[in-house]
Amino acid sequence: MPTDHPHHEQLLTPREVAEIFGVRTTTIARWTREGKLTPLRTPGGHRRYRWDTVVRLLAQDTTSDEAEDERQWAEDAARLYDQGWSIRQVAEKFDCGYGVMRRALRTRVALRNRGGTYTGEDST
Known part of the structure; x- marks a missing residue:
């Protein structure tokens, strides 16, 4: 340039x-x-x-790196959530919004309700 x-x-x-x-x-x-x-x-x-x-x-060419980044990000987020972190805590850790994180987690883990039990719609 x-x-x-x-x-x-x-x-x-x-x-x-x-x-x-x-x-x-x-x-x-x-x-x-x-x-x-x-x-x-x-x-x-x-x-x-x-x-x-x-x-x-x-x-x-960074497209393959980006796909790997996204996959790793989602796996790391799901692992923290499974360890007991709240969706909000995980979202703050990864610098994204609550809704974005909730949608990402919902595809990987069963989400807990506020009382710590699993909701009927998200459990499999």
Whole structure:
């Protein structure tokens, strides 16, 4: 990409990068730990990513990684729920909404009601 491109110096937040790739912000954090992305740090310690770095990574084939990420994410969430975590706690851990997590868990485990027993519609 030429250096005179308007986005060349643009810095993106982890959420913006996640939206570009269609993944969760936790995936962006993992990619950073794995060295796929290198962040700059703001004076406040927040991560920012260079536009040109994101574009280069986007050009690589990441579709199989994304599918594996989603499968692993759902398995990890189900494991925590089976260990007694609430849906809300699991959703906060994976940085997603309650409804998204509830739907993801419902496809993998029988959901408990507030009293800790399993509901009739979700048990198999």
